[in-house]
Amino acid sequence: MKYNPAETEEKWQKIWEDRKLFKVATDNSKEKFYCLEMFPYPSGKIHMGHVRNYAIGDVISRYKFMQGFNVLHPMGWDAFGLPAENAAIENSTHPAVWTKNNISYMKAQLKKLGLSYDWDREVATCDPEYYKWEQMVFIQMYEKGLVYKKKSLLNWCDDCNTVLANEQVEDGACWRCGHEVRIKELDGWYLKITDYADELLDFTEKLDGWPSKVLTMQQNWIGKSYGAEIDFALTHSDEKIKVFTTRPDTLFGATFMSLAPEHPMAKALLKGTEQEKEGLEFIDAILKDDKVNRMADDKEKKGVFTGRYAINPVTGYQMPIFLANFVLMDYGTGAVMAVPAHDQRDFEFAKKYGCELKIVIMPKEGLELETMTEAYTGAGTLVNSGVFDGTDNESAKKAIVDYLDTHNLGKSTVNYRLRDWQISRQRYWGAPIPFIQCDCCGSVPVPFDQLPVQLPDVDFNPEMRGNPLDKVESFVNTTCPKCGKPARRETDTMDTFMESSWYFLRYTSPQCDTAPFNKDDANYWMNVDQYIGGIEHAILHLLYARFYTKVMRDLGYVSVDEPFKRLLTQGMVCKETYKCPVDGWLFPEESKEGKCAKCGGDVVIGRVEKMSKSKKNVIDPNKLIQTYGADTARLFILFASPPERELEWSDSGVEGSFRFLNRVYRLVFNNLELIKADHAGTAEDALTKELLYALHSTVKKVTEDIERYQLNTAVAAMMEFVNSLYSAEANLTDGHKALFKDCLLTLIKILAPFTPHLAEELWEMTGQAELVSRAEWVKFDAAHTQKDEIVVAVQVNGKLRGQIGISRNMAQDDVFALALANENVSKHTDGMTFVKKIYVPNKLVNFVVK
CATH class of the missing domain: 1.10.730.10 (Isoleucyl-tRNA Synthetase; Domain 1)
Known part of the structure; x- marks a missing residue:
């Protein structure tokens, strides 16, 4: 009898669903296990990356079920965001319709995989009953001082027509569409994630169940560094420029200052100088450049003199102030004291623009300005540093900071690379920010009893650009809750990462209608015991979710400090590419025996790389399930590679998994009577x-x-x-x-x-x-679990000469006798003098002879 996966899988999926087999409830008498895979964006189709992610989680969940745990294994939809809005515009439909249809289709796909989800806990983040609570928490964060609005220079994607957070800029491009990002000045709402920088950093040392690579990425992104904040007076005004440095020991060698082109004082310094026109053009040009590119070691150092000078507070030296392409506002204060003798970037810049070099740290072997070909960045003794001469540079760091503090010239401080999370998005398909702008009262939160602030219905068309909410007068025009005068509703929507920062908490009681979730339920189920998803979210979703959980704790909603106890970052699913010189990229089924199914031309088989729609090296899970069944798809994807590594697709591997399941079926079927x-x-x-x-x-x-x-x-x-x-x-x-x-x-x-x-x-x-x-x-x-008969290796003078079968824990003399009876061993020991006989029980014999 042959195994028929189509009939079998449909049958058991219906039985599981009818019996609500995986429906669970809070039960304090049972030990819980919360298993969660990152929920999908409803793009319309499940891909093999999804299948791998969910199959891993399903094995863990089903195993824990069978062990007697009370297992929470939910699923939902990360439903807001730019891709849905852009796809809706392209298809002349509404994002809500597009998203709802995609959710329906993808849910049916997931059910065909036989995943053990409690579908009664399903959430969709575009549901007003979901983002209502997000809006309420946002207002509570505002009341706690964790939300503010300000105008600043922001990352802007022209293709997506919206602002991006720093974490959403990858190599100077938009993380979603890959379009080049530029800098634009806008109003925006921020969350004060920096208030939690120390705790986020400290807890990375406690997350034992997380991959070290992810923790390192977060530690580097937070970027905590110790140093000094120093005030540099200006020669032309009473203003001062603050500089952060981790090298106060080099202060006596600072001979010029470098400012980020986006520094708030940059244009003011240029105003009225001969350099103003050139400086403004330089600012415009540099702000279009990629930040990562600007910081690259091999990037040409460029600058413009502002025509202004700062005064070195310990030497009185008048330091020319330059705008420099390699200085960023994202680090420190956006101003750098340049010490060209002891910093390579400063060295290259000084050589190019004729700035003075001054040695202030002398190594034991000595150093001469005339022979320097690069900056000296090592340890040494201070020279040309006044009363600090002769001090080793490490000791001098604290001594100089103490001096600055005593004379009100600076202070010891800590700096972070992390910046506050900018959450305003100038697009429609997102949770409305629950604030009203009043000319008299400023930014006023919407009263709780008026939540949710729902998205109004709008017409979509392919020519649409920008935020359509700005054009909906019935939505925009309102009254101020504080003074009652006419006011305007905020039209920015929230970054989609807001929704994914707390969905795992909503799963604990998704029907709760009095709060974001029931506290007792959350305290029972949290933390998530096992979280599974891609490493690409290391400093986006994973960092935001940690921050949001700590905020929810401090607002009294939940007791845990961290959302995820263990994290598994599964590898990508990869496959070779197929390309026809005439028809371009081909789907695997369009390449037949090395020929293009469209034109008959020769197909070039490319390297193995991540499955992607653009290169068509994808396998449709639906077709795979139709041919072999969901169990075969699951088994292959679990067997082909360890979960955390890349998986290379193999058609023969899929067929092998199917054959194995048929062998199992026959083995059981043929022995049913037994x-x-x-x-x-x-x-x-x-x-x-x-x-x-x-x-x-x-x-x-x-x-x-x-x-x-x-x-x-x-x-x-x-x-x-x-x-x-x-x-x-x-x-x-x-x-x-x-x-x-x-x-x-x-x-x-x-x-x-x-x-x-x-x-x-x-x-x-x-x-x-x-x-x-x-x-x-x-x-x-x-x-x-141990065999009575084992195989032991026999060496002579450390070289393998044979193997013998022995009974476990056989007496040593008996083992030696068996070993010497081996023909090849005896050939290498006959006539020799035994210096030593070594026996490692149940593993190894070694005869040392001469």
Whole structure:
């Protein structure tokens, strides 16, 4: 009889749904386990990256179910954002309609995968009953001083027509569309994530279940550094420029100042000088450049003299002030004291623009200005530094800061790379910011009883640019809640990362209508025990979610400090590309035996890279499921690679997974009579020992591998187990049947988290009353996980000369005797004098001879 995945999978999916098998509730009498995969943006189709992410989470969840945990495994939709709005415009439809249709289609796709979700907890972030609470918390954050509005120079994407946070700019381009980002001055709303910088940084040391790479990325992004803030007076006015430096020991060598072109004083310094025109043109040109590109070591250092001077507070030296392309407002104060003898960028700049160099740190081997070809950045003793001469530079750092503090010239301080989170977006499809702008009262929050501020309906068309909310008078025109006078509603919407920063909390009680979530439910379920998603979110979603959780804690909503206990960042799914010189990129099915199915031309097979729609190297999960079934898709994607590494697609690997499931089906089906019968007694012979070893060592291996999320090796162990059972099948006697039956039923149980449909079908076929999804996970006996007969390597003078089979824990002299009886070993020891005989029990023999 042949396994029919189409019939089987549809059958069991309906049974699970009808029985609400994975519906859970808060139960303080049971130990909980909260497993969560990053929820998808409803783009319209599930791709293989989704399948991998969700299959990993489903194995973990089903395994924990079988272990007796109260498992929360929810799913929802990250439904707001620019892609939906842009797609809606392109397709002449409304984003709400587009999103709703996509959710419906993708939900059906997910259900075909047989995932163990509690669909009663489904959320969509575009639902007013979701973002209502987000708006309320936003107002509470404002009242707590964590939200403010200001005008500033911001990252702007012309293609998306909106502002981007610093974290959303990747190599100078928009993280969504790849368009070049430019700087634009705008009003915007900010969250004071910097208030939590220290706690966010400190807790990275406590997140033991997170990949070190992600924690390092967050630590670097927060970028905490210790140094001094120094005031530099100006020669032409009473104003001062503040500079942050981590090298106060070099202050006596500062001979010019470099300012970021976007520094708020830049244009004022230029005003009225001969350099004004050139300086303003320089500012405009540099602000179009990529920030990362500006900071690159090999980037040409460019600058413009402002015509103004600052005074070095310890030397009195008049330092020319330059605007420089390599200085950014994102770091420190946007002003740098330039010490060209001891900083390479400053050195290159000084050589180009004729600025003075002054050595103030002398290494033991000495240093001469005339022979310097690069800056000296190492340790040494201070010279040309007044009363600090002769002090080692590390000690001088504190001494100079103390001097500055005493004379009111500066102070010790800490700097962060992290900047406040700019959340205003000038687009329609997002949660409205719940504020009203009044000429008399300023920014006024919408009263809680008027929430949610719902998005009005608007007409969409392909020519639409900018934010259509600005044009909806019935939405914009309102009255001030404070004074009652005419006012305007805020038309910016929130960054879509706001919604994904707390959705995992809403899952704990998604029907709660009195608060964002029920506190008791949240305190029971949180933290998320296992979170699964891509590493590309390391300093976007993952950092924001940590911040938001701490804010919710401080607002009294939840007791946890961190959202995610363990994090698994799954690798990408990759496949080779196919390209026709005539028709361009081809889908895999458009390449037949090296020829283009469209024109018949030769196809160039490219390198293996991440599956992407643009290069068409994608596999449609729907087609895969139609051909082989969801269990095959799941099994292949779990077996082909460790979860955290890239997975290279293999059609033959998929076929191999399908063949394996058919082997399992036949093995059980062909032994149904044996399984349904009762058997007495167990033979005490070699086959029994082999079966016991195969059974218990497999359960041990699979259990331990799931616990450490090495799912590929767990699958490999089950495949070996099936091979062992096929080998034993032909040699069974009545004394083996009870044990063989146990092996087959155990095989079905341990397969259940990986291939749940097939496991349920086989479990039912064997006459079991309950579902295998609710069967108890199998335990192993450690005594049967080691073979009595083992193989030991035999060396002579450290070189392998043979192998011998011995009984475990055999006496040492007996082992030596067996080793010397080996033909090749005896050939290398006959006639030799034994200097030493070494035995590492159950592992190694080594004879040292001469």
